[in-house]
Amino acid sequence: MARMAGRRLLFAGPVLLAVTFGVFAIAALSPFDPVKAYAGTAGLTASQAELDQLRANLGVDQGLIPRWWDWLTSALTGDLGTSSVMRRPVAEVIGERLGWSVLLAACAFAVAVLTGTALGVLAARRKGGPLDRCATSLAHTLEAAPAFWLALLAVWFFSVRLGVLPPGGLTDAGSDVVTPGQVASHLVLPALVLGVSQLPWFYLYVRQGVADALDEDPVRGARARGLAERRVLLGHALRSGMLPMLTLIGSRVPELITGALLVETVFSWPGIAAATVEAATSVDFPLLAALTVPATAAVLAGNLLSDLLYGLADPRVGFDG
Numbered sequence: 275m276a277r278m279a280g281r282r283l284l285f286a287g288p289v290l291l292a293v294t295f296g297v298f299a300i301a302a303l304s305p306f307d308p309v310k311a312y313a314g315t316a317g318l319t320a321s322q323a324e325l326d327q328l329r330a331n332l333g334v335d336q337g338l339i340p341r342w343w344d345w346l347t348s349a350l351t352g353d354l355g356t357s358s359v360m361r362r363p364v365a366e367v368i369g370e371r372l373g374w375s376v377l378l379a380a381c382a383f384a385v386a387v388l389t390g391t392a393l394g395v396l397a398a399r400r401k402g403g404p405l406d407r408c409a410t411s412l413a414h415t416l417e418a419a420p421a422f423w424l425a426l427l428a429v430w431f432f433s434v435r436l437g438v439l440p441p442g443g444l445t446d447a448g449s450d451v452v453t454p455g456q457v458a459s460h461l462v463l464p465a466l467v468l469g470v471s472q473l474p475w476f477y478l479y480v481r482q483g484v485a486d487a488l489d490e491d492p493v494r495g496a497r498a499r500g501l502a503e504r505r506v507l508l509g510h511a512l513r514s515g516m517l518p519m520l521t522l523i524g525s526r527v528p529e530l531i532t533g534a535l536l537v538e539t540v541f542s543w544p545g546i547a548a549a550t551v552e553a554a555t556s557v558d559f560p561l562l563a564a565l566t567v568p569a570t571a572a573v574l575a576g577n578l579l580s581d582l583l584y585g586l587a588d589p590r591v592g593f594d595g
Contacts, residue, residue: 286574291346293570294563298342301557309334334559345560355560359552364564367549372568374444375545378464379534385469386476386526391519394480395512401485410481413474421471421533425540428467439463442542464541471533472526479522483515490514520580527576531569 309329320328329335336344345355354364397406416424433441440446440463445456487493488511538547546565553561 282574282578286571289574290567290570293566294346295342297563297566298338298345298559301559301562302338302341304554304557334557341559342563345563349564354564357549357553357558357561359556359558359561360549364560367561368546368564368568371544371546371549374543375534375538375547378461378468378538378543378545379530381461381465382468382472382534382537383530385465386472387523389469390473390476391480391516394477394515394519395484395507397477397481398484398488398511398515399507401481406481409477413477416470416474419471420536421468422536422540424471425464425467425537428463429540432463442540444544460541460543464537464543467541468530468533468537471537472530475522475526476519479519480515483518484511485515487511487514522580524573524577524580527573531572 309325326335334341348355352365354368356362357364357367360367393405393409397403397409400406429441432439440460442460442464444460445452449456484507488507493506493511493514534545535547535550537543538545539551549561550565552558553565
């Protein structure tokens with residue numbers, strides 16, 4: 275296990291370097307001008323000399339490689355630079371927003387995994403029954419539903435029509451204090467929407483895995499020995515049927531990040547979504563590059579977690595193979 279994790283960590287370094295360089299390369303080809311975005315309306319009346327001086331101050335007058343190298347060497351010392359669009363240190367921008375995004379993603383992931391697993395087991399136990407048919411049909415429908423559409427539908431139904439949940443934000447309107455109760459009530463809708471958008475894949479994988487496991491000889495033998503159905507289902511079929519789902523965890527992390535950005539935008543959740551959009555449209559090189567690092571690291575960590583969980587669940591899998 276340690277050897278495999280070490281190899282993955284060594285592989286993660288070059289990947290992160292390549293991703294950050296790719297961000298600078300793509301941003302350099304962007305049609306947006308970072309100087310005009312920074313200057314705003316004042317740029318309309320500024321002279322060319324003033325714009326050139328501003329370009330030099332922002333460091334965008336350099337070539338692609340020198341610009342990326344300057345950012346990288348500073349980042350390795352802990353200095354992520356200053357965001358031109360936020361006009362604040364990049365570390366400060368990310369630090370105050372990343373926690374809210376992690377909270378939303380973690381709650382949504384828990385909803386997707388726990389609900390998908392429970393429904394998958396129940397559906398596999400009575401394959402072809404009413405619950406199986408309804409849940410499977412709904413899962414295939416949700417697979418095709420974009421996260422932002424589900425978010426808008428949830429706002430209309432729970433906030434506008436029923437008025438039982440707040441439509442967005444982190445606190446109630448007019449409140450200057452962030453309390454756990456307000457955060458919890460405002461977290462319900464975005465977490466449920468994001469979790470529901472990821473739920474179909476976990477449900478379908480668990481359902482198929484448990485259904486296949488119920489037809490295997492070890493499970494049939496357990497039933498023949500007179501073991502209780504609950505023990506057969508949870509102790510034998512679920513453990514075997516969960517193996518395919520464990521590999522799904524890593525592959526769903528990129529989708530979870532993308533969905534979180536869309537859901538945060540709809541619900542005005544104070545995560546990294548707004549900062550990402552503003553950084554992209556304003557070609558904010560330091561902020562864009564810094565935002566890709568935790569996202570890429572989350573994907574790599576998700577893949578490693580999938581392999582570790584698979585190996586722990588199935589002793590036949592070798593970690594060092």
